[in-house]
Amino acid sequence: MNNSSNHPLSLSLTALFTASLLAGCGEEPKPAPPPPPPSIEIKIGHLAPLTGGIAHLGKDNENGARLAIEEANAANIKIDGKDAKFIMLAEDDQADPKIGTTVAQKLIDAKVVGVVGHLNSGTSIPASSVYSAANIPMISGSATNPQLTEQGLKGVFRVMGRDDQQGPALASYLAANNKPKVVAVIDDATAYGEGLANEVEKFFKGANIRVLPREKGDDKRADWKAVLTKIKGRNPDVVFYGGMDATAGPLLKQAHELNMKAVFSFGDGACTANMVELAGAATEGMLCSQAGLPPAAASRKFLDAYKARFKIEPIVYSPFTYDAMQALIAAIKGANSPDPSKYLPVLQKIEFTGATGRIAFDEKGDRRDAEMSIFQVKGGKLAPIAIIKNGKTVTFDEFMAQANSAPAPADAPKGDAGKDAPAVEPAKDAPKAAAAPDAAKK
Amino acid sequence: MDIFIQQLVNGITLGAVYAVVALGYTMVYGIIQLINFAHGELVMIGAMVAFTLIGLLTSLGVPGLPAVVLATLCAMLVCALLGYAMERMAYRPLRGAPRLAPLISAIGVSIILQHLALLVWSRNPLAFPQVVKTESYALGGAAVTNIQIGILAISIFMMGGLAWLVYRTRLGTAMRATSQNPQMAALLGVDANRVIAVTFIIGAALAAVAGVMVGSYYGIAQYTMGSALGLKAFCAAVLGGIGNIPGAMLGGILLGVVEALGAGYIGDLTDNVFGSNYQDVFAFLVLIVVLVFRPSGLLGERIGDRA
Structure with a gap:
């Protein structure tokens, strides 16, 4: 009895689904009615374990980077007078140093101009020499081992603090x-x-x-x-x-x-x-x-955008991969070129306020004044109690109050802090x- | 003095765990002169099976202590089956082979069991359910927990039971006969295959109990937990005189106490040149000294070496 109305509905659903799929891939050019202006495709790689024991953290990292890419595409950035289309190539490094270098090479062969990753120090360190040899800058959002930036390699950065x-x-x-x-x-x-x-x-x-x-x-x-x-x-x-x-x-x-x-x-x-x-x-x-910071301490703008886009809360490092991706895009924009040799000097001197605060790199590629968080177990839960930055200690509540003083917080983040504590x-x-x-x- | 008593308590508890595991090594060695390197893994499997079952039973509403007892019995059953399968498939076919062959096959079984556990229970350290609440008592200035008392009591009970089995029952007599001379025992009507299989089964069931004890004491179970423990227990068995049941108990307790006192006092005695990380070195030094003067261990091998 509902046959007549059923078909159009399912058709439109299918169309919607396909459209959203295409949009999700971000690779298909939108059927824009006006004649397409000259455009340029800029490929950026992302690497994290997407299978295995910490796959959920890897996906979280990828989501952070993806959010930055999508925001950049929505902002209609022009590079060298052409419409820039940022494409993220996400790879699974399985948290394995050997696989990490293999997929690193795969991305280089796919002509990426920069890389966000890896998640682990164990994969980041061996892969960093692969990128460096190919003159591809990399920014890790979560590798904390000091050795990563102590190798003297060019174009190796991190937005996370060191051990x-x-x-x-x-x-x-x-x-x-x-x-x-x-x-x-x-x-x-x-x-x-x-x-x-x-x-x-x-x-x-x-x-x-x-x-x-x-x-x-x-x-x-x-x-x-x-x-x-x-x-x-x-x-x-x-x-x-x-x-x-x-x-x-x-x-x-x-x-x-x-x-x-x-x-x-x-x-x-x-x-x-x-x-x-x-x-x-x-x-x-x-x-x-x-x-680093507990994700609840990331900027409200990021938290809202992440939740709206992925329908879940950020787990641990996604604010950092978001900032890493933003840094790459900002450097490309600043240099007006996706050529690593042109944008690398810009990246080295970049300075902006990201989801995790001020982003700037020192000569080694480490983040300047990275935050450290102190946690305490209260009522059986790991809760952040203080943030240490520049040798100054701020209690977590004060830190959150400062971070949220400008935009009115929609929902009180403090109560969630314990739940969101990174594992x-x-x-x-x-x-x-x-x-x-x-x-x-x- | 309080500290000294506390270290003794620590050492005796640790030693009781070593002793129970050492019993498994010594029983098997005593009867077929095989070092069953997979014994430590049986302890681990016992802990893992109990971990899963305790979780399952408590989620079904079974109260704490009965859940632990039931889970332990099931773990004993699983380990006993595993012990039997191990003997049947990996050791019995090699019984006439040179002595190194079953030793290698034991190492193989150990690696297989470890990776099997990795597949089933993941590589993460698992929080062993603390269904029995830990209570601390003061004993002459030292803190003793109910779990420690339980471990000691269960260990003594198990050692006593085993000694009774070996020295006072028909099966025990058959075991000792097989151990002395399998051919002769077979001629006199002892089914050597059956006796050896039963030895493995009993050893494996004891390993399961040891696994539950270790899991509840430390509150942790991981697929690697068996290897380090197995090695220490093996040393305890050698220290006491491998093949000798009272020797395993003595060796275990002694090793535990030496380790605890080593960790507690090496630093002070050497003005912090050596720290507590040398506790193993200290323990093995004692082992070497004992073996130099008594090559067959403290209580020796009562049965003459047939090799």
Whole structure:
């Protein structure tokens, strides 16, 4: 009985669907009625793991970059007098260093003029030399290993802070807020854990705070009671552990069983939702740090646009890949050319306000005054409590108030902060992946 | 003094875990002179199966303790089947082969089990359900938890039960006979294949219990948890005298205590030249010294070496 009306409806639905599909691909030229002006296609690559354990984070990164591309296309940017059409080629690097270099080459062969990625330090570092050899600039939105920009390669950038800024940031927060007299430092004897512990110890010693002799375990240890008992005998006010959540969880749980009163603190490897699960009630009040900002602290404009476009909340790094993509596009626009040799000098000097604050690079390609975030477990949830930038500490609430002072916040972001706290996966970083040998194999 | 008592408590708990795992190594070695390197993986599989089942049972509304007991029994069953399958497929066909062949096949089984667990339970560290709430008690200045007491009690019970089985039952007599001389035992009517299979089954079931204990104590289960634990337990078995059941218990407890005291006091004794990360070095140094003076371990091998 509804046959007559059914057909047109389904037809129009199909048409709509096809149209939206085409729009989603962003490759088909729109059937614009006026004669097409001379146009130029600019291809930019994006790389992140889209399969495997951290596929959800990879997709989040891709969404951030895609949003920037779509906004640029909507803005009708003209490059060299021609209508610029930005096309994003998204590839899956599977968080695997070997696959990372292979897909990097694939993108170079596809004539991309720049790259946003990779997600992991472990993939970014080997791939960076591939891009550099081909003179293709890359900007990672989430790689934190210092080595990435320490190789002296041209055109390698990141919009995220470095691991070696994290230790001092956390230590300065602890020194200012907990005012410890004695601090104990433990590490898991991996490049990541020991490196972070060294930075923390250096800061405390510089601040004339007594640091107990370093205790060490290894990255497979489950039993920390002996070490903890020894530390307990020295009554430290603060304990820092450099390691991943798989060992930090049991450590914190056992400290709780030994009735230790000290405040426990960790780096980003143990600043995860999984940590709260592993150590349960023992995590209450623990402090930890992460490079970058929690996504809830990204600009309201970005958060609204992201939600409107993808119908979900940003997970972790998408504000950073959004800024990375924006930086590339702005540099191309500024140089009035997609030629890497022409826009690279512009990119090096670029300065604008992105979703994560001011974007500018130093000579090495690291972001100037990158933020570090301090988290605390409150009520069983990891919640951001402070942002450290330029050596200055601002509480998270103040930071959010400043960020949102201009546009009236539609919905209070503070309540969501805990829920949105990033869950950094253990496989995120090269030395960490090396710490868990099988994680690197994939 | 409080610290010293606490370190002793830490060491004894750790040692009890080593001892229970060491029992599995020593039983199998005692009967067919095979080092079953896959035993550590059985501990891991036991923990993983229990992890899944406890989660399932508690979500069905089964209260904490019965859920743990039920899950443990199921894990014992799964591990027992696995132990039997292992013996049937990887070890029995190689029984007449040179001694290295079954050793390599044991390493192979260990790798297969580890990767099987990786496929089923992922590579992430899993939070082992804490259905029994951890309570801390003060004991002479040291903190002891109910889980620690439970581990100690279960370990002692298991060791006692096993000793009873081996020295007081017909099956135990058959085991010891097979261990001394399989051909002779077979001539006298002992079904050696059956006895060896039962040994594997019992060892695997004990491994499952050890897995649940380790999981609940540390609150974590991961597909790699078996290998490090297995290695330590193997050393404990050698320290006590491999093939000897009381030896495995003694070796396990001793290794645990030496490790804990090592971690606690090496730094002080060496003015922090060596830190707590040398606790393993310290433990193995003790192992080497013991083996230099008593090559067959503390309680020795009562059965003469037939090789």
